Amino acid sequence: MLKILIIGAGPAGLMAADYLSSLSYQVTVADRMPSPARKFLMAGRGGLNLTHSEPFQTFLTRYREASGVLTPLLEVFTPGDLRSWCKDLGQDTFVGSSGRVFPVAMKASPLLRALLQRLSQRGVTFLQRANWTGFSEDGSALFETPDTKEQKLEADAVLLALGGASWPRLGSSGSWTTLLGDKGIAISPLHPANCGFRIGWSDLMTERFAGTPLKRLRMTVGRHSALGEAVISSAGLEGGLVYALSADLRTGIETEGQSVLSLDLRPDLSIEQLTRKLSAPRRKQSISTFLRKAANLSPAEAALLREAGPLPDTPEELAQRIKDLQLTTQATYDIDRAISSAGGIRLDQLDDGLMLKALPGVFAAGEMLDWEAPTGGYLLQACFATGLAAAKGIDAYLTGKKG
Structure with a gap:
């Protein structure tokens, strides 16, 4: 029986193990943690957004520069295929009001348990607390484990699914x-x-509004904009809306030293409509009360307007600031606080089966490849899809060797 070693027990590695074990390969999954899929389980705490139900051609654009390489892989394992795979494991899914897809259980643990049970029934072996340290001269994978200083594992093919750095x-x-x-x-x-x-x-x-959510916003960075929600933190801004444009913000910082983002605090109103509302007599109201009543702005949003300088005197200028509040950022949060990481193995280093051209018999999948996508189901979908693509590449490679 041919031996396959998968290094990394996250979504990509486990998907590959599921496919390859169904073909009766002898599969070992090694991971440096005491139990598999730690990050996957953490993602499930917020409901486990598996994928997205939007039109497929729109879905593909979320992968930006990597969409050309990822498209054929996602066409083989679509969002609908992911939902069917979950159903086959006894975990039904549903589409939320935003179009995002979740398991009915609204957490990761039932899906993970069902998958691990199926892998166990097929004889998949798990090696935990195994830290990969590279390859020996004969091509064997080397690991450090608590029990031994170094352990060597031989395999006919190896899949690297080690994740990024978040x-x-x-x-x-x-x-x-x-x-x-x-x-x-x-x-x-x-x-x-x-x-x-x-x-x-x-x-x-920082003292009064850290932790305050901001709803119904439009954010614009350069040529790209998105609707959604954000959260004020003591350090800056975070939340789904910020994540959607994080690639644009990060690129600006890398190339220009800073990025300017524009917030539209009332995207449901035109600037003319907002100007008319702000032309109402203020009388003896405080500016915060006036902005709340005239423009439906929260105290945090009113405070945000002052971050760009003293408030304008005229309704027209005040409406302009509400519709185009510009803030400058010069740094991201640290990578250990990021949901995912960008960068990784350049896609031109892989063949169509996701095998590393410089290391025959060694494949790679998941977040360690050079692609990124916003939250909303796109991250997990691509991790699963690349894991399956690498598994099929391994099967083709080993079938060719046998032939």
Whole structure:
């Protein structure tokens, strides 16, 4: 029986193990953590957004520059296929009001338990607390484990599914970049993605409004804009709306030293409509009360307007600031606080089966590849899809060797 070693027990690695074990390969999954899929379980605490139900052609655009490479993989394993795969494991899914897809259980643990049970029934072996340290001269994978200083595992094919560098305490530290870089494999530097951005708030914002949600916003960065919600933190801004444009914000910081974002605090009103509302007599109302009554702005949103300087005197100028509140950020949150990471193994280093051209028999999948996507189901969908694509690449590679 041919042996396959999968290094990394996250969504990509487990999907590959599921497919390859169904073909009766002897599969071992090694992971540096005491139990599998730690980050997957954490993602499930918020409901486990598996994928998205929007039109498929729109879905594909969420992967930006990597969409050309990922499209054929996502066409093989679509959002509908992911839902069917969950159903086959006894976990039904549903589409939320935003179009996002969740398991009915609204958490990750039932889906993970069902998958691990199926893998166990097929004879998949798990090696936990195994830290991958590279390959030996004969091509065997080397590990450090608590029981031995070094352990060597031989395999007919290896899949690397080690994740990126976000939330390293859950297993994906990004230390593999050095190991593969030493093998001559081109790797784009790892950067935080789906992360918050630092803004130099006034003391009022940090002391009074840290933790306050901002709803019904439109954010614009350069040519891209999105609707959604954000959260004021003591350090800056975070939340789904910020994550959706994190790639644009990060690029601006990398190229210009800073990024300017524009917030529309009332995207449901035109500037003319807002000007008419703000032309009402203020009388003896405080400015915060007036903005709440005339423009339906919360105290936090009223305070945000002052972050751009003294409030304008005329209704027209005040309406303009509400519709185009510009804030500057010069740094992301640290990568260990990011939901995901950008960068990784450059896609031109892989063949169509996701095998590393410089390391025959070694494949890669998941977040360690150089792609990124916003939250909303796109991250997990691509991790599962690349895991399946690599598994099929392994099968084709081993079938070719047998032939």
